[in-house]
Amino acid sequence: MTEAAKFTLSGKELDYPVLSGSVGPDVVDIRKLYGQTGAFTYDPGFTSTASCQSKLTYIDGDEGVLLHRGYPIGELAEQSSFMEVCYLLLNGELPDQGELDAFSRTITRHTMVHEQLAQFFRGFRRDAHPMAIMCGVVGALSAFYHDSTDIHDPQQRMIASHRLIAKMPTIAAMAYKYSVGQPFLYPDNSLSYTGNFLRMTFGVPAEPYVVNPAVEKAMDRIFILHADHEQNASTSTVRLAGSSGANPFACIAAGIACLWGPAHGGANEAALNMLHEIGTPERIPEFIARAKDKNDPFRLMGFGHRVYKNYDPRATVMQKTVREVFEALNVQDPLFETALRLEEIALNDPYFVEKKLFPNVDFYSGVILSAIGFPTSMFTVLFALARTVGWVAQWNEMITDPDQKIGRPRQLYTGPTQRPYVPVGQR
Helix, strand or coil: CCCCEEEEECCEEEEECEECCCCCCCEECCCCHHHHHCCCCCCHHHCCCCCCCCCCEEEECCCCEEEECCEEHHHHHHHCCHHHHHHHHHHCCCCCHHHHHHHHHHHHHCCCCCCCHHHHHCCCCCCCCHHHHHHHHHHHHHHCCHHHCCCCCHHHHHHHHHHHHHHHHHHHHHHHHHHHCCCCCCCCCCCCHHHHHHHHHHCECCECCCCCHHHHHHHHHHHHHCCCCCCCHHHHHHHHHHCCCCCHHHHHHHHHHHHCCCCCCCHHHHHHHHHHHHCCHHHHHHHHHHHHCCCCCCCCCCECCCCCCCCCHHHHHHHHHHHHHHHHHCCCCHHHHHHHHHHHHHHHCHHHHHCCCCECHHHHHHHHHHHHCCCHHHHHHHHHHHHHHHHHHHHHHHHCCCCCCCCCCCCCCCCCCCCCCCCHHHC
């Protein structure tokens, strides 16, 4: 604790503790504010409010820093695997080889889903959006796995966490298969977590599926880059749902529903659509001019970030990954050339530099996923698949936090004051 913050209201002076974390901004502890003053704080979007203590992820938006348990995201994406990052987020430390092997075996044993879930899928329309299916199916898991819904039992919490991480690729692949009218594929536990997902998504029973190592590595990187991102909208939703004591499957379903919003999980699809709209590098100046025009609704998607006011550290890794995937698949896509040229122009344009509109992770991820063969409707599903480990780790941290209590934001009421009821015949 550092010095106290002075607060004066209606002539009354109060001191509130200032708390310091291991890194990052100090936090004014105002938990007693309402009791002592009868006043609330007003912070739409909670942009200046710390809702919890967490040891999982740290972001410095001004410096372009993203750390998971202290490890830079760039180092994890280049040198680690998604299974390692999952272990790190859940347990606090990187595993040794024995721990990693044991954890991977545990996840592998949970990859299958209850056979009745296949019937559950067939209750959806064929043209249902995969995210709509994901919301419904993940929420329904609590109806199939009763033995891991007691949030007060550490063993059940652990089993539920492992189940969610393991089954999400299976459910995501099933959602895709259902939308294209192809049969579901059972998991192949001889493959890696990511390789298994690719096979379940793109393989068919009629012939063997060979996992492309470059694509497998790219997808694993994408999963790492999306694993957790501090107290964003969907993570806060998971914590808020969990604060009521809801079971973990319902909490993750709530996170998926929030992620579905275009302002959150749909940004990479919007960036890809924008590149399609631009078409060729020759048309970039036209769209740059439109982006600067306050009277034109066009916006450069994939640039700028709510938190990062510097280059998104995930975008650096993603740009390199794009090159590797295109080379491995021998893709000649003008969209990539347009993306590179657009990035170059924007990074050197005083307008974008002044406003700190740097490329973010979504700028390249849509191009990569499209090259691999995913339709745009699956982009947010892949985001949800990767973010599940972050949601699960955040949920576990919240459950064991002694300061945790049910979320209950307050409001600034601006509606009518009390008035008498008028019977319908007299109105």
